[in-house]
Amino acid sequence: MYRRLFVLVVLICSVLLLSAQQKHFAIEEIWRDFTFRPAGVSEIRSMNDGIHFTVLENQCIVRYSYLTGEVIDTLLDGSKLVDEEGGAIRFSQYAFSDDESKVLLGTRMRRIYRYSREGYFYVYDRASGNLRPLSDRSKGMQRLADFSPDGTRVAFVRNNNLYYVHLDQMNEVAVTTDGKENHIINGTCDWVYEEEFSFTKGFQWSPSGRYLAYYRFDESDVKEFTLTFHGELYPRLVTYKYPKAGEDNSVVTIHTYDVQSGNRANIDIGEETDQYIPRIKWTATDQSLAVIRMNRLQNHKEILLANPATGNTALLYEEHNKYYIDITDNMWFLKDRMVITSEKDGFHHIYVVSMRDGKELQLTRGEWDVVDIKGVDESNRMVYYRAAKETPLNTGVYAVRLDGRRERSLPVQPGNNNVTFSKTFDYYILNWSDANTPNRYSIYNRRGQEVVVLEDNQKLVDTLSAYVVPGLTFGSFTTEEDIELNYWIIKPPDFDPARSYPLLMYVYGGPGSQTVLNSWNYTHLWFRHLAQLGYVVVSVDNRGTGRRGEEFKKGTYLQLGKYETIDQIEAAKYFGSLDYIDQNRIGIYGWSYGGYMSTLCMTKGAGYFAAGIAVAPVSNWRYYDNIYTERFMRTPQENGENYDINSPIHHVDKLEGAYLLVHGTTDDNVHVQNAYDLVTALVEADKQFDLFIYPNKNHGIFGGNARNHLFNMMTQFLLKNL
Numbered sequence: 001m002y003r004r005l006f007v008l009v010v011l012i013c014s015v016l017l018l019s020a021q022q023k024h025f026a027i028e029e030i031w032r033d034f035t036f037r038p039a040g041v042s043e044i045r046s047m048n049d050g051i052h053f054t055v056l057e058n059q060c061i062v063r064y065s066y067l068t069g070e071v072i073d074t075l076l077d078g079s080k081l082v083d084e085e086g087g088a089i090r091f092s093q094y095a096f097s098d099d100e101s102k103v104l105l106g107t108r109m110r111r112i113y114r115y116s117r118e119g120y121f122y123v124y125d126r127a128s129g130n131l132r133p134l135s136d137r138s139k140g141m142q143r144l145a146d147f148s149p150d151g152t153r154v155a156f157v158r159n160n161n162l163y164y165v166h167l168d169q170m171n172e173v174a175v176t177t178d179g180k181e182n183h184i185i186n187g188t189c190d191w192v193y194e195e196e197f198s199f200t201k202g203f204q205w206s207p208s209g210r211y212l213a214y215y216r217f218d219e220s221d222v223k224e225f226t227l228t229f230h231g232e233l234y235p236r237l238v239t240y241k242y243p244k245a246g247e248d249n250s251v252v253t254i255h256t257y258d259v260q261s262g263n264r265a266n267i268d269i270g271e272e273t274d275q276y277i278p279r280i281k282w283t284a285t286d287q288s289l290a291v292i293r294m295n296r297l298q299n300h301k302e303i304l305l306a307n308p309a310t311g312n313t314a315l316l317y318e319e320h321n322k323y324y325i326d327i328t329d330n331m332w333f334l335k336d337r338m339v340i341t342s343e344k345d346g347f348h349h350i351y352v353v354s355m356r357d358g359k360e361l362q363l364t365r366g367e368w369d370v371v372d373i374k375g376v377d378e379s380n381r382m383v384y385y386r387a388a389k390e391t392p393l394n395t396g397v398y399a400v401r402l403d404g405r406r407e408r409s410l411p412v413q414p415g416n417n418n419v420t421f422s423k424t425f426d427y428y429i430l431n432w433s434d435a436n437t438p439n440r441y442s443i444y445n446r447r448g449q450e451v452v453v454l455e456d457n458q459k460l461v462d463t464l465s466a467y468v469v470p471g472l473t474f475g476s477f478t479t480e481e482d483i484e485l486n487y488w489i490i491k492p493p494d495f496d497p498a499r500s501y502p503l504l505m506y507v508y509g510g511p512g513s514q515t516v517l518n519s520w521n522y523t524h525l526w527f528r529h530l531a532q533l534g535y536v537v538v539s540v541d542n543r544g545t546g547r548r549g550e551e552f553k554k555g556t557y558l559q560l561g562k563y564e565t566i567d568q569i570e571a572a573k574y575f576g577s578l579d580y581i582d583q584n585r586i587g588i589y590g591w592s593y594g595g596y597m598s599t600l601c602m603t604k605g606a607g608y609f610a611a612g613i614a615v616a617p618v619s620n621w622r623y624y625d626n627i628y629t630e631r632f633m634r635t636p637q638e639n640g641e642n643y644d645i646n647s648p649i650h651h652v653d654k655l656e657g658a659y660l661l662v663h664g665t666t667d668d669n670v671h672v673q674n675a676y677d678l679v680t681a682l683v684e685a686d687k688q689f690d691l692f693i694y695p696n697k698n699h700g701i702f703g704g705n706a707r708n709h710l711f712n713m714m715t716q717f718l719l720k721n722l
Contacts, residue, residue, distance in 0.1 A: 278294055382400070385398055386418065411450075503535070587612060
């Protein structure tokens with residue numbers, strides 16, 4: 001008996017000692033030192049043989065074996081490369097030619113907008129070890145450099161014009177010459193296409209390399225917005241084209257250029273100019289270019305097949321939707337078929353379309369959404385895809401035959417699973433995580449057997465073991481309108497259900513988005529930090545969010561903000577009814593669309609929220625870009641009443657509680673105009689609030705000590721007001 005008592009006392013002491021030794025996160029560790037940043041496997045390229053892949057590591061392109069996961073050799077040692085002036089070359093991008101004899105290296109890459117970068121490119125010949133600049137540096141930075149499929153040329157964009165270099169003689173050919181800043185763009189896209197259609201490469205080589213197909217944007221009539229950069233004696237002004245809701249867009253045209261003959265063709269995309277061309281893609285042959293055409297309301301989508309020599313087009317596929325149609329990269333061309341995804345049956349599923357007669361075959365069915373297509377193995381007649389089958393929280397990986405007759409699941413764990421296939425589909429790299437486990441990268445073979453672990457983030461796991469890490473769990477509740485909403489919750493590590501805790505709700509809530517996902521998220525470390533300080537933190541996916549079918553996602557159509565706010569207020573009421581939540585100490589925080597939501601909740605939902613934080617919020621959809629806004633709201637000319645009814649600016653008189661508004665002055669996405677006009681309205685309504693402005697910071701408020709400062713400030717605001 002005494003022995004058992006002794007063992008029990010030792011055990012209790014050990015637990016208490018361990019608890020005393022464990023630390024709490026410091027914000028500086030999260031946002032200044034990045035102590036908990038997970039390791040990744042980046043810039044992976046499958047090689048042609050399908051049994052090797054390359055990774056960019058410490059300025060070296062290292063070749064690995066899929067079979068063992070071990071290093072085979074180093075294909076390129078960047079430490080031995082020098083530029084034309086004898087200086088060291090540091091590259092952050094690389095790409096092989098199709099035959100892998102040459103490598104394109106991107107150096108001194110500089111960010112333009114969200115996805116766009118420019119820098120200087122070099123061509124490295126693996127056989128000779130020869131390194132040559134793609135173009136004379138004095139002519140300006142290059143963008144989007146890309147080998148032709150036959151490896152004889154490299155196309156790129158410079159100063160709004162499209163060029164290619166013939167690698168034999170390194171002679172440069174101008175495909176276009178009319179490019180002009182804020183007027184004409186060739187070979188890449190304007191700001192709004194980049195932001196909302198998520199691409200910047202506005203040209204493509206045909207399968208043989210004979211043709212270049214490219215975009216031309218005439219943005220002459222698009223209205224301008226000017227960003228002011230401070231820090232010098234006189235501020236620097238940057239003016240760019242930004243089409244707000246209801247305003248003029250660029251006139252977009254598609255062209256082809258024959259590199260053999262120099263002949264050009266204008267692709268026939270119809271007489272209408274107030275439309276979108278969100279994608280172009282070559283089919284399996286040089287004879288046919290696919291062009292997606294969409295009306296301005298984005299509810300009518302067509303896929304045209306164009307003859308690159310004549311520009312003539314014919315309709316292959318057409319789709320209408322009573323709401324809107326999302327644009328994705330799920331478009332794969334085989335020899336005689338096209339694989340696409342659509343929500344036409346109410347859920348996002350995969351279809352095969354015959355290119356001979358347009359007949360369709362639906363490959364996947366069910367009340368669940370396909371997330372994306374990861375690859376099409378034509379030789380084995382298989383389509384690999386990710387989907388949220390069992391629950392919107394998890395992402396699984398699946399395979400279905402091109403005839404739809406057989407489907408299987410790849411072996412994965414519950415959580416978020418993503419895959420990158422080898423070119424032969426004999427191997428794939430699986431990236432897995434869940435809400436409480438950092439990313440794990442493993443190689444699997446075609447039979448679904450794990451071959452080797454590339455990165456398990458054990459170092460991070462060991463680091464976190466020295467800290468008190470509050471766990472994240474999931475749940476759901478039903479609103480007064482009988483709608484089930486999913487949430488995650490983080491409780492203090494010493495949680496006692498008999499106590500009463502303050503609650504912080506984190507919201508994003510925009511169309512098709514999702515915060516309630518079973519995956520590792522670095523930003524959740526701040527929420528876990530708040531839990532360490534005694535807060536309960538939750539996030540709820542309201543109506544309008546993704547992976548629950550078309551009706552749930554598109555139910556907010558024409559009335560952004562209305563139903564989302566109702567659902568967040570319902571969440572506040574639900575959690576406020578729990579014994580362990582102090583209903584008088586509920587706060588809400590959001591960024592971007594989430595800042596719009598938190599501001600609406602602090603105004604339209606006043607009385608339920610004691611404090612709110614809005615970072616870079618939209619305050620009126622009239623101020624935001626037209627592609628995004630009109631997709632969900634139509635134009636202000638058609639639907640102006642709903643633009644105003646759900647604008648926080650028109651509800652500031654209802655504000656109660658403490659409110660913190662934060663914005664970066666050079667936010668090219670959600671302009672600081674949104675904050676300034678909201679401030680004007682709050683002042684006129686005689687409402688007190690806190691405002692913090694970050695000069696020269698964009699939508700992400702990154703750079704220098706900004707993130708660390710921001711999250712420290714928000715923490716202090718919550719400690720003071722919640």
